Amino acid sequence: MKVFIPVIDCSRNRYTIAESFDAFGSVCIFDTKENLVTWYESKGVSATYEEILEELKSDGVAKAIISTVQPTTVNSFKNKGFHIYKSVGNDLRLNLELLKIRCLPVFNYELVQELNELGSFYPKNSVYEGTICQN
Numbered sequence: 001m002k003v004f005i006p007v008i009d010c011s012r013n014r015y016t017i018a019e020s021f022d023a024f025g026s027v028c029i030f031d032t033k034e035n036l037v038t039w040y041e042s043k044g045v046s047a048t049y050e051e052i053l054e055e056l057k058s059d060g061v062a063k064a065i066i067s068t069v070q071p072t073t074v075n076s077f078k079n080k081g082f083h084i085y086k087s088v089g090n091d092l093r094l095n096l097e098l099l100k101i102r103c104l105p106v107f108n109y110e111l112v113q114e115l116n117e118l119g120s121f122y123p124k125n126s127v128y129e130g131t132i133c134q135n
Contacts, residue, residue, distance in 0.1 A: 001031075001032045001033060001062065001063060002029055002030065002031050002032070002059070002060045002061040002062065002063070003029070003030045003032065003061065003063045003064065003065060003085075003099065004027060004028075004029060004056050004061045004063070004064045004065075004082075005017055005027070005028040005029075005030065005064065005065045005066075005087075005092060005095070006018040006020075006026075006027060006028075006042075006066065007025070007026050007027065007028045007039070007092060008025055008026065009025045009026050009041075010025075010026040010039040010040070010041050014026065014028070014039055014092070015091065015092040015093055016090050016091070016092065017065065017066075017067055017087050017089075017090040017091070017092055017095065018067065018090075019067050019068060019090070020066075020067060020068045020069065020070075025041075025042065026039055026040060026041050026042050027039070027040045027042050028040075028092060029056075029059075029061060030096055030099075032099070032100070037096070049073060049076045050076060050080075053076060053077065053080040053082065054080065057080055057081065057082075061082075062081065062082060062083060063082060063083045063084070063085065064077060064082055064083075064084050064085065065084075065085045065086075065087050065095050065099065065104065066084060066085070066086070066087060067086075067087045067090060069084065069107070074107060083106070084106070084107040085099065085104040085105065085106055085107070086104065086105040086106070086107055087104070088104065088105070
């Protein structure tokens with residue numbers, strides 16, 4: 001399984017998860033099977049969300065770890081078949097460890113859809129549900 005994580009950059013801040021999908025400067029791809037982390041520079045890329053997700057999907061990426069996501073972006077992920085985890089803080093290493101032991105919260109698509117339909121304010125910490133840890 002490959003996981004996409006937007007990070008600040010590929011150098012000094014490569015272990016810092018970007019605040020939002022809109023604000024990322026680089027991309028970290030974690031291959032859980034190979035236990036391999038790879039960084040890609042994404043600044044200056046003029047691709048749309050849909051194009052980025054399509055390319056990631058074609059490279060075998062099916063999951064993402066993200067700090068904050070707007071409901072419309074969540075829908076883009078869902079439409080492309082991605083599974084989204086909510087990061088715990090912004091430390092990449094901690095989040096990858098939590099992913100390995102299945103302790104990252106999972107975004108709740110149904111709640112995001114309800115918020116979209118109601119036109120409600122989107123509180124950034126309310127659209128995910130916890131998963132059961134395997135300890």
